[in-house]
Amino acid sequence: MDQNTTPAPTALQNVLARIQAAIPPERIGQPLPQLLAVSKTKPASAVQALIDQGQRHFAENRVQEAQGKFPELQAAYPDLVLHLIGPLQTNKVKEAVALFDAIHSVDREKLARALKAEMDKQDRNLPCFIQVNTGEEPQKAGIAPGELASFIQLCRDLGLTIAGLMCIPPFDEEPAPHFALLRVLAERNGLSQLSMGMSGDFETAVQIGATHVRVGSALFGARD
Numbered sequence: 001m002d003q004n005t006t007p008a009p010t011a012l013q014n015v016l017a018r019i020q021a022a023i024p025p026e027r028i029g030q031p032l033p034q035l036l037a038v039s040k041t042k043p044a045s046a047v048q049a050l051i052d053q054g055q056r057h058f059a060e061n062r063v064q065e066a067q068g069k070f071p072e073l074q075a076a077y078p079d080l081v082l083h084l085i086g087p088l089q090t091n092k093v094k095e096a097v098a099l100f101d102a103i104h105s106v107d108r109e110k111l112a113r114a115l116k117a118e119m120d121k122q123d124r125n126l127p128c129f130i131q132v133n134t135g136e137e138p139q140k141a142g143i144a145p146g147e148l149a150s151f152i153q154l155c156r157d158l159g160l161t162i163a164g165l166m167c168i169p170p171f172d173e174e175p176a177p178h179f180a181l182l183r184v185l186a187e188r189n190g191l192s193q194l195s196m197g198m199s200g201d202f203e204t205a206v207q208i209g210a211t212h213v214r215v216g217s218a219l220f221g222a223r224d
């Protein structure tokens with residue numbers, strides 16, 4: 001073997017380097033943005049390959065799919081952290097609270113109440129992110145920016161741990177203004193965590209202050 005050839009960087013190393021390079025100067029020294037590896041549609045073997053490279057935070061957007069993949073991995077790697085980033089129906093809350101370590105898609109009162117009741121029952125306290133519909137798209141989940149303050153108050157009154165805000169910008173728009181809006185909304189409401197940025201725009205999100213980026217295809221390859 002050629003002694004002078006260094007192995008090509010892995011997709012994980014590439015994404016981590018790109019996150020690092022996007023951190024704005026005023027944030028250097030603060031905790032690094034957390035990379036969530038979005039493993040939806042990918043098999044447990046693909047998750048295992050990233051675990052072997054040191055990745056510990058993963059995200060799924062369906063409870064049932066995650067149930068088929070993660071319990072064994074969680075048993076083998078107690079330091080795995082599993083994030084739910086997709087829509088959650090109240091009839092899946094019990095399974096979600098048992099399986100996940102954080103919920104990024106709290107988007108309505110009924111769900112907030114069901115989550116709090118189930119966390120009490122299971123004696124678990126999962127950090128929650130409120131999904132904000134920054135583009136005010138009628139078909140998209142999330143709290144409208146104008147209703148956010150009162151929804152946060154409701155969640156706090158319930159006793160949910162609100163860690164921060166999450167958004168998915170409209171597909172056909174520049175993401176930066178949406179990330180900037182999410183940051184302003186978080187600051188205004190005393191929240192420090194921002195779950196924003198995907199494969200196509202995570203560097204922009206990091207520049208604007210993302211604390212959690214959700215990256216799928218840039219790590220695992222395109223989904224079918």
Ligand SMILES: *Cc1c(COP(=O)(O)O)cnc(C)c1O
Nearest residue numbers: 038061085198199214215216217
């Ligand atoms: C699928 C998904 C992602 C990751 O998307 P990529 O473009 O593959 O990085 C991030 N966030 C949410 C909510 C998703 O559903």
